[in-house]
Amino acid sequence: MLRKKGIIFTLDAIFALMAALTIISASLFYMGQVGKIPFNKQALGKISQDSLTILEKDGTLGKAVEIGSAATLSSFLNSLPSNLCGKIEINDASKNNILAALKPGCTGSNELVISVRAFVGNNFNVYYARMEIWYKEV
Amino acid sequence: MTLLLLLSVFTFTQAYLDRNKELQNTVSLSGAGGKLRYIEDDVISNAYGDLLGIKFGNITRGDYINISFNLASLVHGRKYLDVTNSYESFVEGAYSYLNNANVTLIGFNNSFVIEPYGTRFDLQGQNISVYTMPVPLNYIRAITVRTDVGAENNSECFVPADDGVPYPEIIVGYTYDLIGGGRGECLNYAQLNPQENNDLSMKQFYLETKNPSGFIGVKYGKISSTDGVLAIITYNITANVTQLDLQYNLIEGKVQIKGGNISIKSLVGDITKQNEIILAEE
Numbered sequence: 435m436l437r438k439k440g441i442i443f444t445l446d447a448i449f450a451l452m453a454a455l456t457i458i459s460a461s462l463f464y465m466g467q468v469g470k471i472p473f474n475k476q477a478l479g480k481i482s483q484d485s486l487t488i489l490e491k492d493g494t495l496g497k498a499v500e501i502g503s504a505a506t507l508s509s510f511l512n513s514l515p516s517n518l519c520g521k522i523e524i525n526d527a528s529k530n531n532i533l534a535a536l537k538p539g540c541t542g543s544n545e546l547v548i549s550v551r552a553f554v555g556n557n558f559n560v561y562y563a564r565m566e567i568w569y570k571e572v
Numbered sequence: 573m574t575l576l577l578l579l580s581v582f583t584f585t586q587a588y589l590d591r592n593k594e595l596q597n598t599v600s601l602s603g604a605g606g607k608l609r610y611i612e613d614d615v616i617s618n619a620y621g622d623l624l625g626i627k628f629g630n631i632t633r634g635d636y637i638n639i640s641f642n643l644a645s646l647v648h649g650r651k652y653l654d655v656t657n658s659y660e661s662f663v664e665g666a667y668s669y670l671n672n673a674n675v676t677l678i679g680f681n682n683s684f685v686i687e688p689y690g691t692r693f694d695l696q697g698q699n700i701s702v703y704t705m706p707v708p709l710n711y712i713r714a715i716t717v718r719t720d721v722g723a724e725n726n727s728e729c730f731v732p733a734d735d736g737v738p739y740p741e742i743i744v745g746y747t748y749d750l751i752g753g754g755r756g757e758c759l760n761y762a763q764l765n766p767q768e769n770n771d772l773s774m775k776q777f778y779l780e781t782k783n784p785s786g787f788i789g790v791k792y793g794k795i796s797s798t799d800g801v802l803a804i805i806t807y808n809i810t811a812n813v814t815q816l817d818l819q820y821n822l823i824e825g826k827v828q829i830k831g832g833n834i835s836i837k838s839l840v841g842d843i844t845k846q847n848e849i850i851l852a853e854e
Binding site: 450453454457458460461464465467468469471472473475476479480483487490491527529549550551552553554558560562564 | 574575578579581582585586588589592593595596599600602603606607610613614615617618619622623625650655658659662663666667670671
């Protein structure tokens with residue numbers, strides 16, 4: 435009798451454990467699928483888009499192409515907040531690189547955001563600026 | 573009891589995952605929507621003016637509608653249609669690829685339209701044609717053209733015969749270099765019938781130049797069987813049109829300068845944005 439009871443309790447415990455493990459595993463599986471919400475990337479995207487818009491509308495991009503110097507672009511990158519890194523390239527419509535500037539003290543990152551802005555030079559040719567932006571690794 | 577607790581934990585994690593996915597989707601869509609607006613601003617905000625060398629000035633409404641333009645220069649041999657076609661190819665090709673979107677420009681070329689009057693501007697290198705009468709009604713009251721011809725004058729400033737009231741007043745001013753130094757200017761006007769060929773002398777508002785040898789002419793009226801056309805024609809000179817003002821009688825509707833349409837399809841979220849290209853509005 436006692437033996438029968440023991441078997442029943444053991445089976446009950448095994449089933450309970452299996453049920454618990456199944457539910458816990460399923461819960462862990464779901465938790466594992468929870469992704470990071472890309473608020474940071476969105477903020478970086480906004481900053482790079484705003485930066486290129488300013489540089490186009492105040493004529494900095496056109497002027498840089500006209501004089502063939504990226505000095506004004508470097509100076510703009512230097513004025514970015516200290517926790518941000520950035521790189522700006524200017525290319526012609528055939529994707530040939532003409533000018534490039536990188537914020538000093540910055541190296542590349544895998545977590546970067548890229549924005550592009552087209553503009554027309556004083557010579558009526560079409561160019562585009564490509565800005566990479568990322569958080570500085572501490 | 574334990575089973576209930578475990579089931580509630582399971583339900584909670586499932587709900588958390590669903591919420592997270594929903595939030596991620598919302599953030600992605602919001603980013604894609606913002607990017608469409610950015611692309612639209614990028615492609616249409618400055619491009620038209622920069623490509624055609626034209627500044628869209630003020631549109632003011634009072635007793636009349638006044639619209640002013642400032643054109644950089646009419647350069648002999650400049651092919652505006654090639655310039656706008658090249659920009660369109662770039663935007664629809666490399667630019668679309670770089671932005672992960674399909675951007676299409678419709679009716680983006682070397683002309684633009686003033687609505688609701690239907691006046692069409694057509695820039696052809698060294699010449700400009702302004703078609704002011706798409707319908708038989710004339711709304712134009714006055715047109716002012718001031719140009720720096722950038723050369724010495726080699727003739728008097730010709731003026732066409734005045735047709736009188738009630739026809740539009742055409743005011744034309746030329747600034748030029750004087751032979752032997754200094755600057756000169758002539759400013760003339762005439763009221764001209766828009767439905768008449770006012771070009772019988774072949775020289776309406778007309779000035780010949782030397783150094784370089786060429787000419788500039790402004791015509792108004794029936795040109796090539798079309799009524800109400802203003803044509804600025806230059807030959808072998810680089811003329812700066814410093815002022816081009818149109819004055820219209822009032823009609824219903826907001827005045828807008830339009831240069832075609834843009835369609836942007838984001839490859840993220842499958843969103844499409846379509847809009848008219850508004851170059852200026854009152």
